Structures are given as structure tokens and as C-alpha cells.
């Protein structure tokens with residue numbers, strides 16, 4: 001039986017919501033704290049977070065060695081890093097700004113072994129973490145290494161059915177911040193706005209029609225709860241920056257009697 005650090009794909013297939021912690025602060029102890037609080041997976045944000053390669057590898061090692069799944073978000077278009085994340089033990093990769101079928105195909109080519117893609121062999125950490133022999137890893141890896149395409153632009157919304165149809169794309173993930181900016185042509189940052197909400201619902205229904213999952217970035221824990229009820233899976237529960245800032249502010253206000 002494969003390590004619990006690889007249980008995200010199965011949990012998604014069972015139809016359950018997967019609540020993930022979203023980390024940008026490059027500190028393995030912080031990742032360890034979140035990982036021990038019962039989140040279904042820990043996402044390391046390689047696009048906007050503070051990680052260099054070394055910090056990323058150490059964070060992955062800390063989390064996966066306690067049996068909690070790791071997912072990495074790559075910077076835009078850095079598909080080579082997607083393959084490295086899988087080698088280092090991630091069970092999924094989130095790719096931002098997948099705006100076309102071509103973007104989706106390229107993403108798959110780096111994250112899936114043939115015949116779906118062209119992933120290069122080198123799962124140094126992943127072999128140890130899965131406990132699988134190389135032949136068995138080759139056979140199973142495409143199933144538990146999730147390729148998750150972010151839908152967060154007007155262009156991506158227009159192409160969503162075609163992106164969802166690319167073999168090897170396991171699911172999509174909507175980003176409310178960039179969606180609000182692109183849908184308003186740069187006029188507004190409004191991740192909780194009505195236009196973003198209807199784009200979320202549209203992408204969710206298209207994903208369901210395609211038989212694939214839809215995840216989302218929830219800007220607050222309350223929003224995460226709502227999204228799970230709507231049928232989203234792989235839902236972030238805000239982020240480390242937001243959670244820590246809010247807790248720090250609330251603690252100080254309470255101490256000052258406010």
C-alpha cells in the first residue's frame with residue numbers, strides 16, 4: 001500500500017473535498033506545523049512564495065516524511081520545475097496561467113510518463129517515499145502525480161473545455177485574484193466579486209461535464225467551506241501569510257482589550 005503522502009488522487013476520486021494549506025513562507029518548521037493540523041495536503045507556492053530550490057526540497061522532505069501529501073505550484077511556464085517537484089516527492093503540480101491547449105499539452109509532457117507525456121526519469125526521493133520499485137513506480141506514477149491546470153484568465157475561460165479535454169490534465173484550479181483582474185481588464189482586484197463567482201461556477205460545471213475535478217483558491221476559511229458545499233475539491237484554506245497576519249493582529253487586539 002502506497003504511503004499516505006500519495007493519497008490525494010484517491011481522495012479526489014472518492015468525491016471528497018481536499019482541504020489544503022497554502023504556504024509561501026520558506027520555513028520547514030512552519031510546513032511541519034500546518035502538516036500536523038490535519039490538512040489533506042500542503043501546497044508550496046513556487047510562483048509567489050519565498051522558496052528557492054533548496055527551501056522547497058527541505059519543505060517537501062519535512063512534510064512527506066510525516067505522511068502528509070505535498071503539492072507544488074510552479075512559476076508561470078516553468079514546466080521543468082514541475083517534473084522536479086514530482087521527483088522530490090510531490091503528488092501533484094499546480095501550473096498557473098494555463099491559457100491554451102498548447103500550454104496544457106506542454107504541462108502534461110513534463111509531468112506524465114509516456115504514453116501521456118514525456119516525463120524524464122529521475123524520481124530520486126519519490127521512489128523512497130512511495131516505497132515502489134522503479135518498474136512499479138513507472139506503472140503507477142501517472143495516476144498519483146496530478147497535473148492541475150490553473151484557469152485564471154479570460155483566455156483560459158474561453159478555452160476551458162479544450163484544456164479539460166487534454167489527456168493527462170487531471171483537473172483544473174481557479175484563481176480568483178487573477179480572474180478578477182483579467183475579467184475587469186485590470187480595473188479591479190476583487191476576488192470575492194460576482195463576476196469571479198460566476199466564472200468559478202462555470203468552470204466547476206465544465207469540469208464536472210468533462211469528468212475531471214475542479215479546485216479553487218479560497219481567500220478565507222469561510223469561503224473554503226462554501227466552495228466545498230458547491231462541489232469544488234482541492235480547496236485552499238486561505239494562506240500562511242493571511243492566517244498568521246490575522247492571528248497576530250487578533251492576539252494583539254485581544255491583549256489590548258479591543
Ligand code: 3PY
Pocket residue numbers: 096152174175176177178179217
Ligand atoms: C489567484 O487567485 O490568481 C491565484 O493564483 C491564487 O493564488
Ligand code: MG
Pocket residue numbers: 096152175177178
Ligand atoms: Mg494567480
